[in-house]
Amino acid sequence: MSLKIGVIKGDGIGPEIVTEAMKVLDKAGEVYGFDCSYEQLLLGGASIDVHGVPLTDETVAKAKACDAVLMGSIGGDAKTSPWYKLEPSKRPEAGLLKIRKELNLFANLRPAVLYNELKGACPLKEEITEGGFDLMIMRELTGGLYFGERKTEEVDGVMTAFDSLTYNEDEIRRIAIRAFDIAMKRRKKVTSVDKANVLDSSRLWRKVVEEVAKDYPEVTLEHMLVDNCAMQLVRDPKQFDVILTENMFGDILSDEASMVTGSIGMLASASLNETRFGLYEPSGGSAPDIAGQGIANPIATILSAAMMLRFSLDQDKAADAIEAAVSQVLKDGYRTGDIMSDGCTKVGTARMGDLICERI
Amino acid sequence: MSLKIGVIKGDGIGPEIVTEAMKVLDKAGEVYGFDCSYEQLLLGGASIDVHGVPLTDETVAKAKACDAVLMGSIGGDAKTSPWYKLEPSKRPEAGLLKIRKELNLFANLRPAVLYNELKGACPLKEEITEGGFDLMIMRELTGGLYFGERKTEEVDGVMTAFDSLTYNEDEIRRIAIRAFDIAMKRRKKVTSVDKANVLDSSRLWRKVVEEVAKDYPEVTLEHMLVDNCAMQLVRDPKQFDVILTENMFGDILSDEASMVTGSIGMLASASLNETRFGLYEPSGGSAPDIAGQGIANPIATILSAAMMLRFSLDQDKAADAIEAAVSQVLKDGYRTGDIMSDGCTKVGTARMGDLICERI
Ligand SMILES: CC(C)[C@H](C(=O)O)[C@@H](O)C(=O)O
Ligand SMILES: CC(C)[C@H](C(=O)O)[C@@H](O)C(=O)O
Numbered sequence: 001m002s003l004k005i006g007v008i009k010g011d012g013i014g015p016e017i018v019t020e021a022m023k024v025l026d027k028a029g030e031v032y033g034f035d036c037s038y039e040q041l042l043l044g045g046a047s048i049d050v051h052g053v054p055l056t057d058e059t060v061a062k063a064k065a066c067d068a069v070l071m072g073s074i075g076g077d078a079k080t081s082p083w084y085k086l087e088p089s090k091r092p093e094a095g096l097l098k099i100r101k102e103l104n105l106f107a108n109l110r111p112a113v114l115y116n117e118l119k120g121a122c123p124l125k126e127e128i129t130e131g132g133f134d135l136m137i138m139r140e141l142t143g144g145l146y147f148g149e150r151k152t153e154e155v156d157g158v159m160t161a162f163d164s165l166t167y168n169e170d171e172i173r174r175i176a177i178r179a180f181d182i183a184m185k186r187r188k189k190v191t192s193v194d195k196a197n198v199l200d201s202s203r204l205w206r207k208v209v210e211e212v213a214k215d216y217p218e219v220t221l222e223h224m225l226v227d228n229c230a231m232q233l234v235r236d237p238k239q240f241d242v243i244l245t246e247n248m249f250g251d252i253l254s255d256e257a258s259m260v261t262g263s264i265g266m267l268a269s270a271s272l273n274e275t276r277f278g279l280y281e282p283s284g285g286s287a288p289d290i291a292g293q294g295i296a297n298p299i300a301t302i303l304s305a306a307m308m309l310r311f312s313l314d315q316d317k318a319a320d321a322i323e324a325a326v327s328q329v330l331k332d333g334y335r336t337g338d339i340m341s342d343g344c345t346k347v348g349t350a351r352m353g354d355l356i357c358e359r360i
Numbered sequence: 361m362s363l364k365i366g367v368i369k370g371d372g373i374g375p376e377i378v379t380e381a382m383k384v385l386d387k388a389g390e391v392y393g394f395d396c397s398y399e400q401l402l403l404g405g406a407s408i409d410v411h412g413v414p415l416t417d418e419t420v421a422k423a424k425a426c427d428a429v430l431m432g433s434i435g436g437d438a439k440t441s442p443w444y445k446l447e448p449s450k451r452p453e454a455g456l457l458k459i460r461k462e463l464n465l466f467a468n469l470r471p472a473v474l475y476n477e478l479k480g481a482c483p484l485k486e487e488i489t490e491g492g493f494d495l496m497i498m499r500e501l502t503g504g505l506y507f508g509e510r511k512t513e514e515v516d517g518v519m520t521a522f523d524s525l526t527y528n529e530d531e532i533r534r535i536a537i538r539a540f541d542i543a544m545k546r547r548k549k550v551t552s553v554d555k556a557n558v559l560d561s562s563r564l565w566r567k568v569v570e571e572v573a574k575d576y577p578e579v580t581l582e583h584m585l586v587d588n589c590a591m592q593l594v595r596d597p598k599q600f601d602v603i604l605t606e607n608m609f610g611d612i613l614s615d616e617a618s619m620v621t622g623s624i625g626m627l628a629s630a631s632l633n634e635t636r637f638g639l640y641e642p643s644g645g646s647a648p649d650i651a652g653q654g655i656a657n658p659i660a661t662i663l664s665a666a667m668m669l670r671f672s673l674d675q676d677k678a679a680d681a682i683e684a685a686v687s688q689v690l691k692d693g694y695r696t697g698d699i700m701s702d703g704c705t706k707v708g709t710a711r712m713g714d715l716i717c718e719r720i
Contacts, residue, residue, distance in 0.1 A: 097558070128483055145559060158529055159529045162524060162525070163524070163526075165505065166521065168518045168519060168520040195608070195611075197451065199523045200511060203521065204519060205521075226612055227611045230590065230616040249612075252586055252587050255587040255588065255590050256593075256594060258591070259591035
């Protein structure tokens with residue numbers, strides 16, 4: 001069986017960490033009987049260098065022809081990166097938003113897991129996180145403020161900027177269904193986060209989510225205001241199973257949740273469309289300050305590859321094996337610098353990749 | 361000297377905690393030579409009970425005639441409160457938003473302070489908060505998504521909701537000036553938080569803030585994306601002095617910051633207009649579950665009264681004295697239930713008020 005995987009190495013540490021994920025995919029393929037062929041795709045800084053824009057239509061077409069896309073990281077150092085010569089609105093952010101829209105990647109899954117072995121890095125007190133936590137943020141990714149009309153113009157002589165936030169019931173329904181489906185495979189709880197005491201879009205959100213919930217009688221639904229959710233993630237992250245929310249709230253809350261785990265270098269993410277196609281990437285950034293040094297943590301990207309095998313490529317066993325190998329490597333005491341602690345063995349990017357391969 | 365103070369007791373624990381703040385104001389008046397006269401104003405549930413709406417024009421007019429307004433808390437138990445019979449968009453949220461707009465309270469100050477005596481309640485590990493932290497959020501309160509046009513209507517047969525986010529340069533400038541002015545009296549650092557990689561309003565925000573910064577060469581300005589700020593508040597709250605941000609981001613971040621302190625019952629807030637007038641209220645909610653039991657923590661409201669004396673009423677010495685009295689009460693080991701810890705003396709709402717009065 002041959003799987004065609006688009007690869008966006010990206011900027012900063014992107015190329016290094018993606019290389020390790022490909023190594024792990026190849027090893028899993030050997031063991032579980034599939035073959036990966038990789039197609040390199042350019043996005044962000046790498047695309048600007050070659051094409052002058054962060055994303056070309058050709059790249060979009062090529063991505064669509066793949067079974068799934070694995071991505072390193074996009075973005076970079078404000079001072080040295082090529083795209084900072086571009087207008088803000090034409091920067092790789094734009095490439096990222098465009099690819100999300102063009103590939104219709106409306107469902108962004110961001111797990112936030114506290115690994116028992118890594119609780120030393122967690123900023124929260126042990127009494128709060130005892131036993132660990134494991135939540136999944138389901139962020140709507142192709143609507144809301146990110147894709148609304150916007151403009152900046154003079155109104156009565158005063159410069160005025162407008163952004164707009166729109167959601168329709170279809171957009172809300174499809175992401176809600178995804179969240180409930182995932183919850184059914186987890187602890188059967190959905191916390192839908194909105195600002196229904198202020199926003200019309202949140203009131204519609206709440207209404208549609210309640211309709212969808214009727215088809216999932218086993219799942220407990222609760223509504224939470226976004227300001228409260230920002231508090232609860234710090235106060236008691238264990239209370240959450242699946243958090244369902246719109247694009248901008250999801251951006252803020254998923255980053256907060258990832259920091260609450262204390263180990264962003266461990267967190268995968270998936271962006272899915274209506275089919276099985278998805279784009280997979282680590283939650284962390286491109287870390288230009290440590291790029292090229294061979295010290296970046298590849299685990300988030302490797303776990304993203306595991307998500308890809310599970311959600312897009314029908315290779316659940318290989319996905320399980322990769323996740324188990326990552327757990328085993330942690331139990332065996334190997335750490336990259338970002339998650340290093342006393343008594344552990346510090347390893348670089350490539351060695352971490354090898355250690356995980358050995359355990360598959 | 362006579363000061364005319366509007367009092368909105370509000371819902372839930374509001375009446376209890378405001379009573380203690382009035383007691384403390386009266387004591388401070390005796391010592392520092394001013395006289396408070398109080399005018400009761402109705403907002404939220406209390407106003408719905410009497411007038412059927414959460415805020416009348418008469419209340420607005422009365423509030424404007426006061427030197428400042430002190431408020432308990434608005435909101436309540438979804439099941440029992442009178443306003444839950446109202447349409448969502450007509451609920452007390454609406455009263456709160458309307459009074460902010462009518463009184464032009466564009467500058468919302470929310471301090472987040474970790475008291476050394478209360479670090480047991482802080483959810484963050486001690487190594488992160490050693491030495492405590494003290495940051496001030498300056499949230500824009502009368503613009504953005506909260507006050508944009510909104511509507512819900514069928515578009516091509518699909519129910520669609522719109523909200524809009526608008527800021528003009530004047531709105532941004534006046535709040536930025538407030539933030540820099542406050543920073544000058546503090547540690548001279550402003551972190552302006554936006555989402556300039558996506559929103560036009562954030563790009564204008566950043567531009568205007570940079571212009572304002574030129575008039576404050578002593579103040580260090582940094583820009584931070586909102587998702588990153590949500591992470592940094594958990595990772596290292598000590599890095600912040602003044603956080604300047606727009607309305608919705610400020611709502612989320614100020615609640616997160618208040619939870620990071622671990623003691624919301626201690627946090628005051630002020631909402632100011634162009635003049636010295638302001639509305640002062642605790643950061644926490646109306647806590648309907650403990651209303652009427654005499655156990656709520658009145659300190660946030662008492663500290664709000666201190667902020668009122670400082671910002672609106674030119675009584676800095678009295679404000680200092682109240683803040684010192686609160687610190688002393690904590691040092692002396694008195695605690696309400698929400699901040700109780702081993703070896704301390706647990707007291708109720710009224711006794712806490714008395715203890716603070718004794719120390720003025
Ligand atoms: C780079 C930025 C536009 C992007 C977003 O806000 O979606 C990033 O923060 C993310 O969460 O993937
Ligand atoms: C009640 C609600 C409308 C309000 C807000 O969002 O501003 C509250 O959360 C606050 O922060 O004062």
